[in-house]
Amino acid sequence: xxxxxxxxxxxxxxxxxxxxxxxxxxxxxxxxxxxxxxxxxxxxxxxxxxxxxxxxxxxxxxxxxxxxxxxxxxxxxxxxxxxxxxxxxxxxxxxxxxxxxxxxxxxxxxxxxxxxxxxxxxxxxxxxxxxxxxxxxxxxxxxxxxxxxxxxxxxxxxxxxxxxxxxxxxxxxxxxxxxxxxxxxxxxxxxxxxxxxxxxxxxxxxxxxxxxxxxxxxxxxxxxxxxxxxxxxxxxxxxxxxxxxxxxxxxxxxxxxxxxxxxxxxxxxxxxxxxxxxxxxxxxxxxxxxxxxxxxxxxxxxxxxxxxxxxxxxxxx
Numbered sequence: 419x420x421x422x423x424x425x426x427x428x429x430x431x432x433x434x435x436x437x438x439x440x441x442x443x444x445x446x447x448x449x450x451x452x453x454x455x456x457x458x459x460x461x462x463x464x465x466x467x468x469x470x471x472x473x474x475x476x477x478x479x480x481x482x483x484x485x486x487x488x489x490x491x492x493x494x495x496x497x498x499x500x501x502x503x504x505x506x507x508x509x510x511x512x513x514x515x516x517x518x519x520x521x522x523x524x525x526x527x528x529x530x531x532x533x534x535x536x537x538x539x540x541x542x543x544x545x546x547x548x549x550x551x552x553x554x555x556x557x558x559x560x561x562x563x564x565x566x567x568x569x570x571x572x573x574x575x576x577x578x579x580x581x582x583x584x585x586x587x588x589x590x591x592x593x594x595x596x597x598x599x600x601x602x603x604x605x606x607x608x609x610x611x612x613x614x615x616x617x618x619x620x621x622x623x624x625x626x627x628x629x630x631x632x633x634x635x636x637x638x639x640x641x642x643x644x645x646x647x648x649x650x651x652x653x654x655x656x657x658x659x660x661x662x663x664x665x666x667x668x669x670x671x672x673x674x675x676x677x678x679x680x681x682x683x684x685x686x687x688x689x690x691x692x693x694x695x696x697x698x699x700x701x702x703x704x705x706x707x708x709x710x711x712x713x714x715x716x717x718x719x720x721x722x723x724x725x726x727x728x729x730x731x732x733x734x735x
Contacts (some may be wrong), residue, residue, distance in 0.1 A: 437595030449673040455585025479615030480519035487529035493536035522561035587698035632672035657701035
């Protein structure tokens with residue numbers, strides 16, 4: 419366990435050479451990788467969303483592909499297509515951009531709903547189906563999508579089914595004054611371009627396997643389900659957290675417990691990570707949106723009311 423945790427810490431520290439002052443956000447994305455999940459990075463332009471994804475790809479020596487989504491991007495650009503080969507008198511499959519380990523879906527909300535939908539099977543099942551042929555993706559596999567929350571012209575909002583497939587949603591926010599000075603220095607000196615790999619694909623797969631062995635007590639599972647049920651019963655919420663969201667929260671809690679050097683999940687892990695795993699899955703009612711209520715605020719209120727498991731729960735299998 420110790421070696422795998424050290425690798426995670428090395429990856430985080432390496433990314434911080436390029437992304438200054440955002441350690442918690444970096445840790446969240448690395449833990450999402452350790453949970454075999456996908457991440458949606460949503461924020462205003464120019465705060466380092468794309469740079470963060472590129473820094474992760476450089477820190478882990480795996481394949482990396484970038485898809486710059488635009489309104490004319492086709493589903494076949496993402497998944498691949500079949501072409502006829504007159505020499506063999508048969509069709510041959512040409513892989514699309516998703517056939518890599520880390521896939522940057524840059525400005526995902528700038529492409530049409532049809533192209534966005536081409537990622538549904540990829541993100542959920544790790545495979546692509548083209549012309550009745552199914553092709554498995556290499557592991558590890560992770561989609562890191564970015565979108566600018568402040569831009570609406572020429573964008574296509576992500577459907578709920580796709581948003582639900584992202585394990586977490588992260589916002590970077592503006593850096594502090596001293597951190598922004600360091601950002602300028604880092605870019606002027608070109609240090610962000612000199613990152614070297616500190617882990618490889620086998621390391622990531624071992625970490626994912628180790629994380630999957632972290633113990634989650636039944637009382638913790640019931641606590642997670644109670645939070646999800648509370649979102650479904652909330653009068654301000656039209657569409658609450660799905661079972662997929664409950665599973666995602668449990669997975670992320672296991673990764674955080676592992677990163678913290680524990681072999682079991684505690685309630686504080688759930689309370690800490692719930693806003694990042696569950697908030698983007700809530701669809702508010704029209705009245706709540708008119709009253710400018712936020713999913714994060716509603717979820718914070720739910721976390722205060724749902725009973726927390728007491729210290730009597732066992733932390734062993």
